Amino acid sequence: MARFEIYVTYRKGIFDPPGATAERALQNLGYAEVEQVKIGKYIQLEVADGTPEARVREMCDRLLANPVIEDYRIETAGEA
């Protein structure tokens, strides 16, 4: 089978609630060196051999990411 890794992040300018919460929580715990935390999704996808990246992109647009508020990056992780 083929493996893809997908990194979903909030688009520039879109508020990132989990990231903002973690950022404040870390600072409250005493980690004053923390400047920014962003939390997105890390998706590991296993598909049948020969599945083209365009097909994975379609899955992202339709279901795995929300193109209105999120960006994503697809990486080929090779055969498994």
Added chain:
Amino acid sequence: MARFEIYVTYRKGIFDPPGATAERALQNLGYAEVEQVKIGKYIQLEVADGTPEARVREMCDRLLANPVIEDYRIETAGEA
């Protein structure tokens, strides 16, 4: 500032509800080539220059990941 990227995934054998849901949903949408979907977290952390990775590991153990059910991997993403 220094940047780290953290990849949080469910530990082997721990049920991954968002991954299982996305897997079934994609198959229902007609993506029969989908074999497995795992959904974890992709954290981008910006900290003050000189922050050692051990300190980031401590933040993961205390707040960013749940060591009971999750594994994580830290990568240095360089200066920003």
